[in-house]
Amino acid sequence: xxxxxxxxxxxxxxxxxxxxxxxxxxxxxxxxxxxxxxxxxxxxxxxxxxxxxxxxxxxxxxxxxxxxxxxxxxxxxxxxxxxxxxxxxxxxxxxxxxxxxxxxxxxxxxxxxxxxxxxxxxxxxxxxxxxxxxxxxxxxxxxxxxxxxxxxxxxxxxxxxxxxxxxxxxxxxxxxxxxxxxxxxxxxxxxxxxxxxxxxxxxxxxxxxxxxxxxxxxxxxx
Amino acid sequence: xxxxxxxxxxxxxxxxxxxxxxxxxxxxxxxxxxxxxxxxxxxxxxxxxxxxxxxxxxxxxxxxxxxxxxxxxxxxxxxxxxxxxxxxxxxxxxxxxxxxxxxxxxxxxxxxxxxxxxxxxxxxxxxxxxxxxxxxxxxxxxxxxxxxxxxxxxxxxxxxxxxxxxxxxxxxxxxxxxxxxxxxxxxxxxxxxxxxxxxxxxxxxxxxxxxxxxxxxxxxxxxxxxxxxxxxxxxxxxxxxxxxxxxxxxxxxxxxxxxxxxxxxxxxxxxxxxxxxxxxxxxxxxxxxxxx
Numbered sequence: 166x167x168x169x170x171x172x173x174x175x176x177x178x179x180x181x182x183x184x185x186x187x188x189x190x191x192x193x194x195x196x197x198x199x200x201x202x203x204x205x206x207x208x209x210x211x212x213x214x215x216x217x218x219x220x221x222x223x224x225x226x227x228x229x230x231x232x233x234x235x236x237x238x239x240x241x242x243x244x245x246x247x248x249x250x251x252x253x254x255x256x257x258x259x260x261x262x263x264x265x266x267x268x269x270x271x272x273x274x275x276x277x278x279x280x281x282x283x284x285x286x287x288x289x290x291x292x293x294x295x296x297x298x299x300x301x302x303x304x305x306x307x308x309x310x311x312x313x314x315x316x317x318x319x320x321x322x323x324x325x326x327x328x329x330x331x332x333x334x335x336x337x338x339x340x341x342x343x344x345x346x347x348x349x350x351x352x353x354x355x356x357x358x359x360x361x362x363x364x365x366x367x368x369x370x371x372x373x374x375x376x377x378x379x380x381x382x383x384x385x386x387x
Numbered sequence: 388x389x390x391x392x393x394x395x396x397x398x399x400x401x402x403x404x405x406x407x408x409x410x411x412x413x414x415x416x417x418x419x420x421x422x423x424x425x426x427x428x429x430x431x432x433x434x435x436x437x438x439x440x441x442x443x444x445x446x447x448x449x450x451x452x453x454x455x456x457x458x459x460x461x462x463x464x465x466x467x468x469x470x471x472x473x474x475x476x477x478x479x480x481x482x483x484x485x486x487x488x489x490x491x492x493x494x495x496x497x498x499x500x501x502x503x504x505x506x507x508x509x510x511x512x513x514x515x516x517x518x519x520x521x522x523x524x525x526x527x528x529x530x531x532x533x534x535x536x537x538x539x540x541x542x543x544x545x546x547x548x549x550x551x552x553x554x555x556x557x558x559x560x561x562x563x564x565x566x567x568x569x570x571x572x573x574x575x576x577x578x579x580x581x582x583x584x585x586x587x588x589x590x591x592x593x594x595x596x597x598x599x600x601x602x603x604x605x606x607x608x609x610x611x612x613x614x615x616x617x618x619x620x621x622x623x624x625x626x627x628x629x630x631x632x633x634x635x636x637x638x639x640x641x642x643x644x645x646x647x648x649x650x651x652x653x654x655x656x657x658x659x660x661x662x663x664x665x666x667x668x669x670x671x672x673x674x675x676x677x678x679x
Contacts, residue, residue: 236599243596253591257400270597275389318595 166191166353167212167322169379172221174207181207183377185221189355191321194348196364196384197357199374205357208374209326212355213245214238226321243271246315246323246352250330252307254299260286260310261295267314285317286310289343305336312343322353329360341367397588397605398612404584405577409613412570412577416617417624419570420658423563424625428646430559433551440548441517446510446540448529452480458534459506465532466508471516471525476509483507505536519545567661570617574665578610582673589674603670607663614662618655626651 172185181204189195197205210216211223214230223230228241254263264282273281286292289309294302302310308328315323325344329337341363348354358364364371368384402409450462459477466475478486483504487495496502510529512522522545526538582589592602629645 239593239596239598241596242594245596247594253587253594255588255591267591267595269390269393270592270595270601272390314595 166226167355168224169208169211170222170224172211172223173219174204174211174216175219176207180377182374182379185374185377185379187372187379189353191353192348192351194345194354194369195356196369196371197355197374198359198361198364198371198382201359203374204377205359205374206326208379209324209355209357213247213324214241243318244321246312246318246320248308248311248315248323248325248328250327252311254307254310254314256299258299259295260291260297260299260302263299263310264314264317268317271318273318281317281319282313285313288316288347289313303336304332305339308332308336308340309343312340312347316347316352320352322355323347325354325356327357327359329358329363334362337363338366394601394604394608398608401581401585401605401609402612405581408577408580409609412573412613413617413620415573416570416614416658416661417620419566420618420621420654421624422566424621424650424654426559426563428625428629428644428650430555431646432644433555437548437552440544441514444512444517444522444541444545446512446522446526446529446538448508448510448532448535449505449537449539450507451534451536452505454506454534462532462534463508466510466529469525469528471513471521472510473513474511476511478507478509480504480506517545519549570658570661571665571668574610574613574662575669577613578606578666578669579673581609582606582669599674602674606670606674607666610662610666610669611659612662614659614665615655617662618658621658622651622654625654 167187167189169185169187172187173183174181185208197208199205207216211218211230212225214223214225214228214233218230225241226244233241255266258266261282264285265278268278268281283292283295286295289312291306291309291313294306299307299310308331312323312325312328323344328344329340332340337360344354344356345367364384371382371384372379373382448462448466450459454462463475463477466472480502483506484495484502487493487504495504510525512525516522516525519542522540523542526540529535529538589602633645
């Protein structure tokens with residue numbers, strides 16, 4: 166369902182990847198690891214087609230980086246849940262409104278919006294904070310909210326770029342537990358991280374970016 | 388409906404975030420359309436006055452004393468066949484003496500023992516020829532008709548009217564155009580600021596899968612709101628000033644100055660359109676930048 170074939174990407178003549186081949190099946194939980202600056206975020210951006218590969222092709226669901234039109238990329242993004250280290254929440258809205266805003270933007274009806282937002286907040290354990298302003302949330306709660314926003318629209322895959330980067334170990338473990346739970350429901354999860362301790366604690370298929378290429382690793386060897 | 392309300396709320400929130408520049412844009416649109424509207428009304432009144440003056444444009448063809456009735460009739464026919472002439476009135480020598488008496492209080496025939504005033508034709512000109520070159524071309528054709536001794540018309544007045552009309556249109560197009568351009572620039576700039584203030588929201592919209600048109604819509608609505616507000620204030624200001632003028636100078640107003648409601652609707656409509664177009668340009672450029 167996510168397939169990168171002979172993927173290469175260079176930025177300003179600076180090579181980031183060459184010949185990356187990667188297949189992620191529906192319902193898999195996959196870690197992308199590597200040193201800082203190795204291109205984890207770039208790979209994520211290539212997968213959600215925020216960047217176009219220099220050569221090769223990315224296929225996700227029915228979308229191909231070769232044939233997709235920029236103006237129809239939003240259709241792909243509607244099928245994905247994207248989570249960032251810095252949460253990308255809207256500070257001027259409440260917890261609940263952060264989710265309904267995202268659902269409104271993708272065309273949910275008012276009734277469905279409320280239902281989906283309530284379900285998502287319940288799933289991440291934030292329903293009791295639904296009316297709180299963002300400034301009152303802890304880092305862990307903010308990341309939970311960004312996960313709730315991602316899952317509210319029932320994505321086929323979640324792409325999480327360093328979601329625990331700003332969190333303490335206990336909160337990071339909470340977030341991983343949550344993502345694992347979502348994955349058990351059938352949603353593919355692709356998580357970029359450099360937190361190897363977390364991988365050892367929650368082992369799953371691990372792909373390392375090294376020397377411009379991807380290679381599979383045994384998570385217990387990290 | 389809820390989607391529209393959402394977009395409207397976002398539009399107002401965008402204006403609220405760039406409050407100062409939004410207020411400045413509205414003030415500028417108000418100023419531009421108040422001036423444009425006033426300009427338009429002034430030019431309409433000026434045109435009415437010019438039309439009134441042009442309505443007075445006529446020529447006089449003085450005839451030779453030796454003409455008999457048949458020759459005079461032939462001249463009338465020739466005049467009526469001349470392009471640009473809409474009608475003629477014959478003024479006999481006796482009629483001319485009567486007019487002289489009316490204007491100067493004395494019968495010229497008793498003063499001089501004879502009537503030196505020539506018979507003439509008063510010639511009325513079709514509307515499209517009521518300018519200095521049109522009247523001059525008619526005059527030169529009349530002069531060639533046998534039996535016509537001379538042709539007279541108010542050449543200086545016509546030249547003056549022509550010059551004033553050209554100046555009026557020149558000033559209107561130049562000044563009005565400059566004001567419109569300035570308004571476009573200010574609304575454009577206000578939207579650029581609103582977009583940069585809402586960069587995070589745009590980014591979030593993009594990541595969750597909002598279509599490009601959905602991202603643009605709140606800004607377009609914001610631009611239309613700015614234009615509408617500016618236009619409505621301008622229309623209100625023009626109405627207020629004219630209403631006060633009509634009330635205060637009831638007896639002195641010669642021409643009806645209060646325009647029809649369509650005029651006020653046009654001011655608001657054009658200002659809204661200006662807001663929309665300026666924002667369309669701004670969003671095309673800056674949303675792409677914000678998303679890249």
